[in-house]
Amino acid sequence: MSASSTPATDKPFEDMPRVVFWIAVAFSSFQVYTAAFSPLSSQVVRAIHVGFVLLMIFTLYPNFFGLRAKALGWILGIVGFVTSFYHWIYESDLTARAGEMTDFDMVIGIITIVLVFEATRRMMGWALPLICSIFLLYGLFGEYLPGLLAHRGYGFDQIVSTMSFGVEGIYGTPTYVSSTYIFLFILFGSFLEQAGMISLFSDFAMGTVGHSKGGPAKVSVISSGLMGTINGSGVANVVTTGQFTIPLMKRFGYSPAFAGGVEATSSMGGQIMPPVMGAVAFIMAETINVPYVEIVKAAVIPAILYFLTAFWTVHLEAGRKNLNGLAKEDCPNPWAAVRLRWYLLIPLLGLVALLFSGYTPLFSGTVGLGLTVILIFGAAVISGASNNALRYLFWVLLGFACMGFIAFGVITFFVIVAFLVAVLALRRGKKDVLSLAIKAMADGARHALPVAIACALVGVIIGIINLTGVAAEFGGQVIAIGEENLFLALFLTMITCLVLGMGIPTIPNYIITSSLAAPILLKLGVPLIVSHMFVFYFGIMADLTPPVALAAFAAAPIARETGLKISLQALRVAVAGFVVPYMAVYSPALMLQGDGDILDVVYIIFKAILAIGLWGAGATGYLFKPLNWFERLFAIAAAGFLVAASPISDQIGLATTALFLAWHYLDSRRARTASA
Template sequence: MKKETVAQETAELEQGHVEILEKYDAESRFRIFKNKYMTLLISIIAVAFSLYHLYTSVFGAPATIKHRAIHVALVLVLIFLLYPASKKMSRSRLNWFDAVLAVLSIATAVYIFVDYLGIINRGGIPNSMDIAFGVLLVILVLEAARRVTGWALPTLAILFFLYALYGRSFSGIFRHRGYEWDMVVNQLYVTTEGIFGTAVGVSATYIFLFILFGAVLGRSGMGQFFNDFALAVAGHTKGGPAKVAVMASGLLGSINGSAIANVVTTGAFTIPLMKKIGYKRDFAGAVEATASVGGQILPPVMGAAAFIMAEMLSIPYSQVALAAILPAGLYYLGIITQIHLRASKDGLEGIKRSELPKVSEVMKERGHLFLPLLFLIYMLFFSGKTIIFAAFWTIIVTVLAAQIRKTTRMSFKDIMGALEDGARSALSVAVACAAVGIIVGVATLTGFGLKLASGIVAVGGDSLFLTLVFTMIACIILGMGLPSIPTYIITATMAAPALVQQGVPPFVAHMFVFYFGLFANLTPPVALAAFAAAGISGGSPMRTGFVSMKLAIAGFIVPFTFVYNHSLLMINTTFIEGAIVTVTSITGVIMLGVAAEGYLFTKMNWLLRIMALAGSILMITPNMTQDVIGIALVVIVFAIQMIRVKKQNAMSLAS
């Protein structure tokens, strides 16, 4: 009877987590067919989709627009088969009109193959069939994006489409000469400046393969390995479960690139543990949210956004990943510092060692799963091979490494399941990239990006700091409710040019907007990652969002810092300069956590917290004079706190 009760409670808990995921992540609201033939059809299409990308990664892809058209068409087919048009519609059977939409999705790619030479020869002068299929594709992409990502992205795309048509009626800097319907549709359909632009191009190459890599890792038990490894290493320390959440969510988030899904999957394990040892609900949820979001700034994969940045800026991927190491490390250090200080302040201990797995046992059982990650790092940074080549062979190595131990061994069914999981997981990112193509296509056609940049610069005046603040606000607003990758593409197109106009190097500008676009997931009023975490912890969504912002405070300051001094990104920096920047930044972030928590050895008054905050910011900012002043302030804070602790100890002994 007891076993049945436990099983029932577990099932109810899992169902609750599924409902939370579906509430905040439209991607999880897919159909589960009762008809076994429909289930088989979905599996066949998804597996074929993955095999196609594996094949093209080795033997080459068709002509650019053909390859991207196949990618988008298969994405649309799977979305219309898997996702109902509304919550009220059946999630166990297929509606006839969704079947029609799936067929029409295939037609948009077939037309490009059939009349490819005609499209090329017409050179931007579309005929009636080009327009008809172009309009059809735009409608299909918008509807598919609505089903998978929600209303935010398609609404923004529709507004841009209308702006292209009626922008001639605007006044001021946003007015343009106006474009006819056929010219706009041509831009979006039969060129590589619209739907089949850079975003879809990267989705059809790098992103899909790395999502597939994550799916293969998932089937091998990597998620469980990360949890067990983090528990073994940090579970016994002060606030151990919270540190476990940071380690596991950061590692997993870098690979899967989905903050909300990461919050729910990892958070289902870590949040109850945090609450069990005494962390409050809002704090426990915030820890999971900030750790999951931060995975997307953590090399080597960075949720696949690094590959888009490299493609957009035409720079080596290795440059992006290396530059991101120190800022990402500072972000996570800031979170862990506050976790540790909160545990010290509230007297929270870790989990008993007897209840935890041993590092040696975890490594013996699943340690070989580190091999694919090490191989990936070698391929990306030291082999000199292309990213696509590296991704393909890393997937192969993952399957082979999983076979080493029985507990991780993948059967043929598991491999097919991983291929299906990869295709399904890629849908939200791919359709978002297609929808972003509409926005970017219109921005390119009308020059909207430069107009917006000029507007931001005009408001900011000659002040770089004000321009940074307005750009930060714009990025957070643009990122509300959107997945991280389309958020980055939109902010890079709309907001980064403002910083470039102020003399900020393009790469630094892109890193700045990338950070703040991501932090929209933590920033109320639309903080989806924080809200999902609150759903698991039982805390207040808004309070969890604000606590998340406090935990992520280093992430809000570091981007401003690397704009003023590029040493944090290791750009044109000597070894000595890099070492100094690293040490002072680490010290500064630790003191930032001290100021945020108001605790160092013992509780601090507001004056000391202000001094710690000032000292931390001065040390994070790479400037020798500011570093010296910051160090002096930090020494004073340390000295006063040490004296207070000695007095408290003396008083306790006397009593």
């Protein structure tokens, strides 16, 4: 497993030095405070956000080219943290002399660039820093390149100014999103996980499908999908739900590689599962300047189809290998699990309600986090109360908090929340609950590190692209290749996403590819959101694609199988998912875009389900009975005709689908009769 593929979140929190633990708590406290009260400008918040990230990465990962240099790590981390305050202390001066660099500005700018590159290398390996270095070198020396790639030339001070100051480099849109929406939603998921949301989702999934054919694998799909509603990190899903689902699948007959592939595929879907999608969704909303709810609306049907694909594939695999589920009596009662922990759903439902009511993700995430804190303490009080008085107190205070939010806004809400937490903590003396809340804050800060440092470094790419205009030139060349063939342009975009995904995470993958390819697709007539979702979708699929598949390698130690074998099985599980983005481009109604009515949406969903069903049968080699090679190819070909949106291809696809299903059903009945 490459360095770039090592999940940073695998390190247990018990190994965190105590000082770093409290730095993480301070980091989370700073983010919550600035989100709730906005006491600082956006530029200052971004700078201090990056400063905290540098401090934590250098202290948590002190290795320097194979040598453990703890003192050096602390020095670099403190330097990175202190330099971030330069933007706060000299904020007015930097604004007044924007573009005119002093010698001290140059020193701070160069130090910041070097530290961000080195922190990313320590956190994520060499791939992303090398790609960003190429763009940085292009900005410095691109004027000497031949032909169309040459630019007019930029001074060293102009490059440093763009990268280290202002809002087009390291502190650009990705860092803005990381320092606001992303951090809050990661913290939101961390609190819910600490409160027992994983147990709720696992018990519910076990109780609903655990006893069905192939039940253990279906549990993985459902529980990972539910986790995706609160946690947009695919790798985090693998290493949490996978600890339970992968051994369960192996115990009931699935191969280790297939079990790991199912978990990896299901977990990666969390990034496109509303309401809390992956960090890319928030970056996308800012990039194309649309409300976050529009991104959610575009993602909801493809997300359901993605998980339907995984669910259908594991069902067919269970039929092919004749794998049964758990005994009914061994499965928990799903509704008992809901009754026991129903209160954990309140923050999630509140978050969804606020998002769909038109509130910003920042506001919604802040209030959702406040509700989660209330419920963690409230659960402890209610479960241990010896009389009803304390329970009534809790619900009355919760009511006041909500009324304060409605009447006076988020500040009053958080004042009441703070009072409620203090009352409950003092009344119960629940040190374990307080430590749980503090641990959740440190946990959230730690999980935010790989996202935050990637967002900071890819700002280099965005800054160079905006400065030099290379995207327009590149786009013109690709349009020249694909201007008469939309499919070719889509295919080239997909390959770009998959190749980049071999070395870099989904966030920089999306930012790089969308900067280059999305404008091309827009000029070819693809709606704006659909073009960005196409790039986003295949950025996720890159984490399942060999030879470097991050989600598959994260599942490898749990499944005790090689990451390559797991990634090959993940492709089998997700193969039909490769079709959905293409269908959305040719029929934007699949993402609720365009001028179509409800019948258009129903029709495209019907076609997508048929295509997924046929593609899954062809990839698995089983439907009502095992399929031979000709039947598998025929099913895949029929599914292919359903992808395009032309009337003739639809007619051919529907006719061949009906022919295949009728013929295969009758053949399976003859086979059963003969065996009887």
